[in-house]
Amino acid sequence: MTEAQREAEGGGAPELVRLRLAGRREVAGVVVGVLAAVMDESSGRAVATVHLAEQGRAGRRVEVVDGDRLRLGGETWQVVAVVPWTGERPAGVVLGRVA
Amino acid sequence: MNGFYGADVEALIDWGLRAQSSGRRLDELARTLDAAISGARWEGGDGEAFREVWNGTHGPSLRAAGSQLDGASQAVGLHAAEQEIASDVDGRIDATALAGLIGGRFSWSDVINGGQAVWDWFQDPLTIDDLGGRYIDSAEGQDFDPADVDLSAEAIAEQTVRQGSLGDCWFLAGLMAVAGTDPDFLAENIVLRPDGTWDVTLYEDGDPVTVNVSADQLAATGARVDDDGAGNFWADDPIGYMSIYEQAAINHLGPDYESVIADTPGRGLELITGAPAPDDTFLWGNPSLEDFGTALDEGRPITVMSDPLHPWRDDISTAHVYQVQGVDESTGELILVNPWGNTGEGEGDMPHVVRVSIQDYNANFVMAGVGGTPDEFGGDR
Numbered sequence: 001m002t003e004a005q006r007e008a009e010g011g012g013a014p015e016l017v018r019l020r021l022a023g024r025r026e027v028a029g030v031v032v033g034v035l036a037a038v039m040d041e042s043s044g045r046a047v048a049t050v051h052l053a054e055q056g057r058a059g060r061r062v063e064v065v066d067g068d069r070l071r072l073g074g075e076t077w078q079v080v081a082v083v084p085w086t087g088e089r090p091a092g093v094v095l096g097r098v099a
Numbered sequence: 100m101n102g103f104y105g106a107d108v109e110a111l112i113d114w115g116l117r118a119q120s121s122g123r124r125l126d127e128l129a130r131t132l133d134a135a136i137s138g139a140r141w142e143g144g145d146g147e148a149f150r151e152v153w154n155g156t157h158g159p160s161l162r163a164a165g166s167q168l169d170g171a172s173q174a175v176g177l178h179a180a181e182q183e184i185a186s187d188v189d190g191r192i193d194a195t196a197l198a199g200l201i202g203g204r205f206s207w208s209d210v211i212n213g214g215q216a217v218w219d220w221f222q223d224p225l226t227i228d229d230l231g232g233r234y235i236d237s238a239e240g241q242d243f244d245p246a247d248v249d250l251s252a253e254a255i256a257e258q259t260v261r262q263g264s265l266g267d268c269w270f271l272a273g274l275m276a277v278a279g280t281d282p283d284f285l286a287e288n289i290v291l292r293p294d295g296t297w298d299v300t301l302y303e304d305g306d307p308v309t310v311n312v313s314a315d316q317l318a319a320t321g322a323r324v325d326d327d328g329a330g331n332f333w334a335d336d337p338i339g340y341m342s343i344y345e346q347a348a349i350n351h352l353g354p355d356y357e358s359v360i361a362d363t364p365g366r367g368l369e370l371i372t373g374a375p376a377p378d379d380t381f382l383w384g385n386p387s388l389e390d391f392g393t394a395l396d397e398g399r400p401i402t403v404m405s406d407p408l409h410p411w412r413d414d415i416s417t418a419h420v421y422q423v424q425g426v427d428e429s430t431g432e433l434i435l436v437n438p439w440g441n442t443g444e445g446e447g448d449m450p451h452v453v454r455v456s457i458q459d460y461n462a463n464f465v466m467a468g469v470g471g472t473p474d475e476f477g478g479d480r
Contacts, residue, residue: 017229019264021361021417023263024262024264025230026231033416035416035449038408051442058448059445061449080220085418090360091418094220
C-alpha cells in the first residue's frame with residue numbers, strides 16, 4: 001500500500017520510529033534518547049531505558065519493555081520492540097504511534 | 100521471475116480471515132456435537148464404544164483442527180504485518196486492514212510477540228527519512244546558507260555539540276576532544292568551496308582523504324550546535340562544524356548511515372586526526388588519574404566508552420562515548436562531557452558534564468581512546 005493510498009483511505013496507519021541506542025530524536029515534540037537496551041537475564045526480556053525531554057519540563061528516564069505505552073506530546077506511542085545490545089548487531093527501540 | 104518477491108498482503112489477510120472463521124466454526128461444531136452425543140440416550144455397549152471413540156479421538160481431532168486453523172490465521176496475520184512493514188518505505192502498518200484478524204482485533208503486542216523473533220527491526224539500514232528528512236526541507240532549514248556556518252577555530256572551541264539520531268557518539272566525542280585541544284586543526288580541515296559545498300579532510304591509516312559534503316545531504320535530526328543551554332530546544336539549533344563533519348564521516352565510510360553507528364573511541368580520533376589512537380594501549384585498561392592528567396597535559400584528545408550492559412551509575416548511558424575534558428585534582432575526579440549536549444537540569448535528565456572518581460571510571464567504563472599529540476595531527480600530511 002502506498003502512502004497516497006493510505007492517505008486516501010483516511011489514515012489508520014501507525015507510524016513507526018526506529019531509535020538507535022545512544023541516539024536521540026524528536027517524537028511528537030519530545031526528544032527521546034535511548035540510554036540502554038539490554039537483555040534482562042532474570043526475566044528473559046529485552047529492557048530499554050529511554051530519556052524523555054520536553055521543553056519547559058524536567059526530563060525523565062523510563063524503563064520500558066515491548067508492549068509498554070508512552071505518552072509523548074499528547075500522543076500515545078507503544079514500544080513495538082526493544083532490540084538489545086549484543087555487540088554484533090544494531091540495538092535500540094522501535095516505537096509505534098497508536099492511533 | 101517477474102520481479103515480485105514477498106507476499107500479497109491483501110490475499111494473506113483474506114485467507115487469514117477465512118481460516119479464522121473456519122477454525123471457530125469447527126470449534127462450535129465440536130461443542131454442538133459434544134452436547135448432542137452426551138445428551139443422546141444410547142444405552143449399551145455400542146453407545147459406550149461410540150462415546151469412547153468420540154471423546155478420545157474424533158472430538159479432540161475436530162477441536163485440534165479448529166485450533167490449528169485459528170493459530171494459522173494469526174500466523175498469517177503476523178506475516179501480513181511484517182510484509183506490510185517490509186514493503187512500505189516508511190515501515191508503516193495498515194492497522195485497519197489487519198483489524199479482526201490478530202487476536203480478535205489489531206494489537207501491537209500480537210505483532211511484537213509473533214513478529215519480533217522473525218523480524219530484525221534494524222535489518223534495513225536507516226534512511227534519511229528515519230532521520231527526519233533533509234535539513235534544508237525542515238522549517239528551520241528553509242533559508243539555510245552554507246556561508247552562515249561559523250567554522251572559525253574560536254567557534255569550534257566554544258560550541259557545544261548536540262548529538263542527534265545517529266549512534267555516532269564515538270565520532271562526535273572525538274570531535275569534541277580534538278576541539279578541546281586543537282580547534283585550529285579542525286578549522287583548517289573544513290573548507291567552504293565557491294559552489295557552497297564543503298571539503299572536509301579525514302584520515303585513513305594516517306593518509307588524508309578529502310570528502311565533499313553538500314547542504315542537501317544534512318539530515319534534519321543530525322548533529323547540531325546546542326546553543327540554548329539547558330533549554331533543550333532542538334528546533335532552532337544551528338548547523339555547525341559537527342554537522343558537516345558527521346556527514347563527511349557518513350559519506351566517507353558509507354554506503355549508508357549504518358557505517359557511522361557504533362565504533363571504538365580510538366577509531367574516531369584516528370579518523371579525525373590521522374594520528375594513531377589505539378584503544379586502551381596507553382592506559383592498559385586500568386588507568387590512574389595521573390595517567391589521564393599527563394595525557395591531557397600533552398594535548399592528547401581522549402574519549403572513553405561506557406559499559407555496554409550495566410553502568411552502575413544511572414547518570415551514565417550504556418555503550419556511550421564521552422569526551423574526557425579534564426581532571427579535577429582537588430576532588431580526584433575525571434570530568435567527562437556527554438555528546439548529547441544539554442538535556443535539562445532535572446533529576447531525571449542526563450547531565451552534560453559527568454564527574455567520576457577513578458574507581459567509578461573503572462566500574463563504569465570499558466575502553467579509552469587516547470589520541471596523538473597535536474604535532475602528530477594530520478598524519479602523513
